[in-house]
Amino acid sequence: xxxxxxxxxxxxxxxxxxxxxxxxxxxxxxxxxxxxxxxxxxxxxxxxxxxxxxxxxxxxxxxxxxxxxxxxxxxxxxxxxxxxxxxxxxxxxxxxxxxxxxxxxxxxxxxxxxxxxxxxxxxxxxxxxxxxxxxxxxxxxxxxxxxxxxxxxxxxxxxxxxxxxxxxxxxxxx
Amino acid sequence: xxxxxxxxxxxxxxxxxxxxxxxxxxxxxxxxxxxxxxxxxxxxxxxxxxxxxxxxxxxxxxxxxxxxxxxxxxxxxxxxxxxxxxxxxxxxxxxxxxxxxxxxxxxxxxxxxxxxxxxxxxxxxxxxxxxxxxxxxxxxxxxxxxxxxxxxxxxxxxxxxxxxxxxxxxxxxxxxxxxxxxxxxxxxxxxxxxxxxxxxxxxxxxxxxxxxxxxxxxxxxxxxxxxxxxxxxxxxxxxxxxxxxxxxxxxxxxxxxxxxxxxxxxxxxxxxxxxxxxxxxxxxxxxxxxxxxxxxxxxxxxxxxxxxxxxxxxxxxxxxxxxxxxxxxxxxxxxxxxxxxxxxxxxxxxxxxxxxxxxxxxxxxxxxxxxxxxxxxxxxxxxxxxxxxxxxxxxxxxxxxxxxxxxxxxxxxxxxxxxxxxxxxxxxxxxxxxxxxxxxxxxxxxxxxxxxxxxxxxxxxxxxxxxxxxxxxxxxxxxxxxxxxxxxxxxxxxxxxxxxxxxxxxxxxxxxxx
Numbered sequence: 133x134x135x136x137x138x139x140x141x142x143x144x145x146x147x148x149x150x151x152x153x154x155x156x157x158x159x160x161x162x163x164x165x166x167x168x169x170x171x172x173x174x175x176x177x178x179x180x181x182x183x184x185x186x187x188x189x190x191x192x193x194x195x196x197x198x199x200x201x202x203x204x205x206x207x208x209x210x211x212x213x214x215x216x217x218x219x220x221x222x223x224x225x226x227x228x229x230x231x232x233x234x235x236x237x238x239x240x241x242x243x244x245x246x247x248x249x250x251x252x253x254x255x256x257x258x259x260x261x262x263x264x265x266x267x268x269x270x271x272x273x274x275x276x277x278x279x280x281x282x283x284x285x286x287x288x289x290x291x292x293x294x295x296x297x298x299x300x301x302x303x304x305x306x
Numbered sequence: 307x308x309x310x311x312x313x314x315x316x317x318x319x320x321x322x323x324x325x326x327x328x329x330x331x332x333x334x335x336x337x338x339x340x341x342x343x344x345x346x347x348x349x350x351x352x353x354x355x356x357x358x359x360x361x362x363x364x365x366x367x368x369x370x371x372x373x374x375x376x377x378x379x380x381x382x383x384x385x386x387x388x389x390x391x392x393x394x395x396x397x398x399x400x401x402x403x404x405x406x407x408x409x410x411x412x413x414x415x416x417x418x419x420x421x422x423x424x425x426x427x428x429x430x431x432x433x434x435x436x437x438x439x440x441x442x443x444x445x446x447x448x449x450x451x452x453x454x455x456x457x458x459x460x461x462x463x464x465x466x467x468x469x470x471x472x473x474x475x476x477x478x479x480x481x482x483x484x485x486x487x488x489x490x491x492x493x494x495x496x497x498x499x500x501x502x503x504x505x506x507x508x509x510x511x512x513x514x515x516x517x518x519x520x521x522x523x524x525x526x527x528x529x530x531x532x533x534x535x536x537x538x539x540x541x542x543x544x545x546x547x548x549x550x551x552x553x554x555x556x557x558x559x560x561x562x563x564x565x566x567x568x569x570x571x572x573x574x575x576x577x578x579x580x581x582x583x584x585x586x587x588x589x590x591x592x593x594x595x596x597x598x599x600x601x602x603x604x605x606x607x608x609x610x611x612x613x614x615x616x617x618x619x620x621x622x623x624x625x626x627x628x629x630x631x632x633x634x635x636x637x638x639x640x641x642x643x644x645x646x647x648x649x650x651x652x653x654x655x656x657x658x659x660x661x662x663x664x665x666x667x668x669x670x671x672x673x674x675x676x677x678x679x680x681x682x683x684x685x686x687x688x689x690x691x692x693x694x695x696x697x698x699x700x701x702x703x704x705x706x707x708x709x710x711x712x713x714x715x716x717x718x719x720x721x722x723x724x725x726x727x728x729x730x731x732x733x734x735x736x737x738x739x740x741x742x743x744x745x746x747x748x749x750x751x752x753x754x755x756x757x758x759x760x761x762x763x764x765x766x767x768x769x770x771x772x773x774x775x776x777x778x779x780x781x782x783x784x785x786x787x788x789x790x791x792x793x794x795x796x797x798x799x800x801x802x803x804x805x806x807x808x809x810x811x812x813x814x815x816x817x818x819x820x
Contacts, residue, residue, distance in 0.1 A: 230813035274764040
């Protein structure tokens with residue numbers, strides 16, 4: 133353990149996390165998200181179509197509930213589409229010497245930072261759909277009940293593995 | 307501490323529970339004795355298993371209430387359940403062994419699926435001793451060990467002789483440098499080098515009981531009375547029919563006079579419940595400061611003993627209601643890192659009630675030594691107030707719109723109360739950032755303050771919604787292992803600065819944070 137030193141630091145001289153430093157996720161991940169969007173929308177509208185068909189068979193007209201469901205489905209789809217289109221360029225990660233940050237979201241933008249020396253263990257998860265697009269989810273776990281973990285979905289597999297290796301080295305060093 | 311860490315080397319995971327069958331054939335390290343619990347642990351297991359069976363097979367119990375067929379076999383089923391519970395308890399007791407090695411607690415358990423759990427001493431967060439009444443009759447205690455790992459491994463040794471339990475606790479929480487067998491006769495000495503910080507006397511206990519939240523307690527008491535009264539309904543109706551008619555007739559006119567009686571009754575009931583609760587929970591509460599950490603003990607029916615190393619304290623929360631402030635009291639709560647699985651149950655909270663000002667100061671000074679230095683004060687933006695007011699309006703508005711005359715008046719009064727509360731609450735929110743510490747104040751009638759150190763940060767989250775972005779505001783949340791410190795609606799620049807400081811402190815220090 134090195135000798136303890138406590139030199140004063142000016143707050144504006146601290147290294148600051150800049151918004152411009154975030155690098156985006158691979159475009160393959162965008163394709164994956166679009167695929168999920170398309171599948172979900174297809175299911176929703178298929179269900180609505182079946183409902184409307186039955187209504188038409190029975191009454192030859194539509195009750196107001198059907199119109200409401202249709203409107204809600206359209207609004208939901210539109211919001212999600214905006215979130216995807218506008219939000220994807222905002223998604224990104226910054227890996228600095230001592231921490232990792234992940235930013236996401238358009239309507240509600242969230243930036244999560246986890247220092248490497250607080251990471252208890254890490255995990256790379258990859259579902260079947262993610263495998264098809266060759267992306268993976270990097271998960272960092274910290275201690276305690278705050279559920280404080282960081283999920284970075286849609287990372288390039290090689291990059292995630294390299295990052296994880298670096299992390300493991302750091303954890304075993306400390 | 308540091309030597310232990312480096313010696314561990316590659317074994318950096320806090321808990322390695324592995325189900326590898328090859329592990330079993332591995333011999334026990336020779337010079338550390340393999341220990342079993344006290345035989346009374348079997349009782350504990352029997353109780354546990356019976357409870358598990360009852361919970362697991364409640365449909366059968368429900369069936370028994372309806373069907374005569376099942377009821378006919380009820381005794382047999384009961385015997386079978388008890389027999390199975392006894393058998394499994396015995397097996398579990400037999401298969402549960404533990405070993406205290408130089409740097410870890412090794413537990414082997416499980417009947418069908420053998421499990422070997424190694425808990426390194428440094429990874430242990432809390433060691434709790436608990437003793438219920440029946441355990442006291444046998445002179446045994448149960449030891450709970452929590453590691454706060456993400457796997458949420460919590461280990462309980464159900465029964466140990468008091469001497470042994472105390473010795474084990476002192477080893478587990480000291481980082482384990484001494485030998486377990488040597489420790490047995492040392493326990494009496496270790497008590498002497500600790501200084502007592504707080505001891506709750508009877509009069510103080512009485513005051514603490516009087517300053518609890520009576521309204522809540524009265525409601526709880528009332529609720530349980532109603533629940534109990536359900537089966538007694540038949541009795542009650544019999545008794546009511548005996549009441550002569552003219553009493554009802556009188557009641558029709560004189561019910562107004564009864565209101566004060568009822569109010570007094572409810573208040574007295576609430577106070578009584580709070581008093582009993584306080585005595586049960588905080589009887590003979592003592593807080594001691596030792597070299598290794600803080601130690602709490604107390605309890606009337608169920609005794610407890612907590613111990614926590616100072617550097618593992620994540621947060622200190624003080625809260626005081628109106629009554630408590632009048633008495634000059636404050637309740638402190640010590641938060642430590644907890645296993646994730648326990649979050650839903652609330653876990654063990656270390657609450658210290660009835661702290662007077664000077665005691666609170668001392669506790670504060672021990673846990674988070676005050677540093678002189680410039681402090682920066684952060685207050686939320688007006689938008690928070692506006693949002694609070696809008697929410698409250700939405701809650702009250704239905705009364706104004708659809709209510710009758712007197713409903714509207716009630717709505718108005720309620721609205722005014724809510725608005726005043728919102729404004730007061732808004733003005734009470736205050737985050738002070740010292741060089742090393744964070745201090746958060748909030749609350750109006752029930753004041754709260756949270757104190758934590760900046761280098762305990764594990765995760766920093768900034769959130770900004772679409773509306774906030776236009777005013778360049780953000781929420782900042784700094785998570786410690788015991789939970790977040792959150793400030794909402796602060797200028798984004800301040801939030802970013804806060805993040806930079808917290809990250810810098812967490813990354814630049816090599817002081818232990820949990």
